Amino acid sequence: xxxxxxxxxxxxxxxxxxxxxxxxxxxxxxxxxxxxxxxxxxxxxxxxxxxxxxxxxxxxxxxxxxxxxxxxxxxxxxxxxxxxxxxxxxxxxxxxxxxxxxxxxxxxxxxxxxxxxxxxxxxxxxxxxxxxxxxxxxxxxxxxxxxxxxxxxxxxxxxxxxxxxxxxxxxxxxxxxxxxxxxxxxxxxxxxxxxxxxxxxxxxxxxxxxxxxxxxxxxxxxxxxxxxxxxxxxxxxxxxxxxxxxxxxxxxxxxxxxxxxxxxxxxxxxxxxxxxxxxxxxxxxxxxxxxxxxxxxxxxxxxxxxxxxxxx
Numbered sequence: 001x002x003x004x005x006x007x008x009x010x011x012x013x014x015x016x017x018x019x020x021x022x023x024x025x026x027x028x029x030x031x032x033x034x035x036x037x038x039x040x041x042x043x044x045x046x047x048x049x050x051x052x053x054x055x056x057x058x059x060x061x062x063x064x065x066x067x068x069x070x071x072x073x074x075x076x077x078x079x080x081x082x083x084x085x086x087x088x089x090x091x092x093x094x095x096x097x098x099x100x101x102x103x104x105x106x107x108x109x110x111x112x113x114x115x116x117x118x119x120x121x122x123x124x125x126x127x128x129x130x131x132x133x134x135x136x137x138x139x140x141x142x143x144x145x146x147x148x149x150x151x152x153x154x155x156x157x158x159x160x161x162x163x164x165x166x167x168x169x170x171x172x173x174x175x176x177x178x179x180x181x182x183x184x185x186x187x188x189x190x191x192x193x194x195x196x197x198x199x200x201x202x203x204x205x206x207x208x209x210x211x212x213x214x215x216x217x218x219x220x221x222x223x224x225x226x227x228x229x230x231x232x233x234x235x236x237x238x239x240x241x242x243x244x245x246x247x248x249x250x251x252x253x254x255x256x257x258x259x260x261x262x263x264x265x266x267x268x269x270x271x272x273x274x275x276x277x278x279x280x281x282x283x284x285x286x287x288x289x290x291x292x293x294x295x296x297x298x299x300x301x302x303x304x305x306x307x308x309x310x311x312x
Contacts, residue, residue: 014092014129016042018113019121020106027101032109034095034118035126040082042116043095045069046109047080058084066097066109075112076105090126091133139167146230154279155229170215177211232274232281236308241289249273249286270304 016036022029034043040053048065050056059081066075079098088094099105114120131141139162146159161167184199237245250256253275271286287305 016118017121017125017129018042018110018118019126020110021096021126022101022106024103025101026103030099030101030103030106032097032099032106032113033121033126034097034113035088035090035092035121035129036118037093038117039093039095040084042113042118043080043082043097045116046112047078047097048074053082056082058082059087066099066112068112075108076100076102086133089135090129091135092129136163137165137168139171140165143167150230151232151274151281152229152276152279155281158226158229167219170219174212174215178208181207181211228280232283234283234285234308234311236285236287236305236311238287238305238309239289243289245289246286249284252282252284270308 014036016034016038018032018034018039021031021033044050044053046066046069048067050062050064056062061079061081063079064077066078067073068075076099081096081098083094083096085091085093097109099109110120127136127141127144130136131138136144143159143162147156147163150156150159181204185204188199237248239245249271253273270288272283274281274283276282285308287308288302
C-alpha cells in the first residue's frame with residue numbers, strides 16, 4: 001500500500017474501468033469512458049482507421065468508427081479522445097468515445113470494451129479515483145455531484161466555486177494559521193527567554209480568533225443559505241377541500257398542473273412540482289383536502305398529506 005502526502009490511501013496497480021458516462025435515455029450523443037493503465041490498449045482494437053497509439057496525440061478529438069474486432073462489423077460512427085496521464089480527470093490514461101446516443105449502440109460499445117479486459121465502473125468510481133490519485137480533495141469530490149444536480153444558476157455557481165477549491169482554500173488557510181500559532185506556542189514554552197521579545201503570548205487568542213474561528217464561523221453561517229440554493233425548500237399546500245389549494249399551485253407554476261373543479265375531494269393524491277423562485281428550487285406539493293373522510297381513497301390521500309406536512 002502507498003499513501004498520499006496528506007495520509008490518504010493511494011491505490012496502485014488498479015484495474016481499468018469503463019462505463020457509459022451520459023444519462024440514461026436516447027439522445028444525440030452518448031459517451032463511453034475508459035480509465036486506467038490499459039485504457040488506450042483496450043480501446044485501439046475497436047477504433048478504425050487507427051492502427052497504433054503512436055499516431056494519436058493526447059487531448060485531441062479524432063473521427064472514426066467503432067468496429068467489432070470479432071466480426072469486423074461497424075457499430076457506430078464516432079468521435080474519440082485519448083488523454084494520457086497525469087493530465088486527466090482521474091490522473092490515469094483515459095479514452096472517451098462519443099457515439100450516437102442510442103442506448104443499444106452505447107451498450108454494444110461498452111460490451112466490446114469489457115471484452116477487451118476492462119471492468120464495469122461502480123457508481124462514482126471515476127471521481128473516487130480522481131480523489132485517491134490526488135486530482136481533487138474531498139470537498140471537491142462532493143462538489144461534483146452538486147454541479148451535476150444543480151437546479152438553478154445560483155446553485156450551480158455555489159457548486160462550481162466549491163469544485164474550483166474555494167472551500168478547500170479557506171479551510172487550508174485556517175489550518176495554516178492554527179499551525180503557525182502552534183509553532184509560536186511551542187517556542188514560547190520551550191524557549192521562553194529566547195523568544196520573549198518577538199512572540200507575545202497575549203496575542204495567541206486574537207490570532208486564533210482572526211485566523212481560525214472567524215473564517216470557519218463565516219463558512220458555517222453561509223451553509224444554511226448555500227444548502228437552500230442547492231437542495232431547495234419543500235412547501236406543502238394544506239387546507240380543507242375546495243379552498244383553492246390546486247388553484248394556488250397552478251398560479252405559482254404558471255401552468256395547469258393540478259385539476260381544478262368545484263367538486264370537493266378532486267385531489268386525492270399529492271402532486272409535486274419544482275419552480276425556481278429567485279434562484280431557490282421550491283418544491284411545491286399540492287395535497288388532498290383535510291376533512292372527515294368519506295371513503296378509503298380519501299383517507300389514504302389525507303394520510304399522505306399529514307406525512308408530507310411533517311416533512312415540510
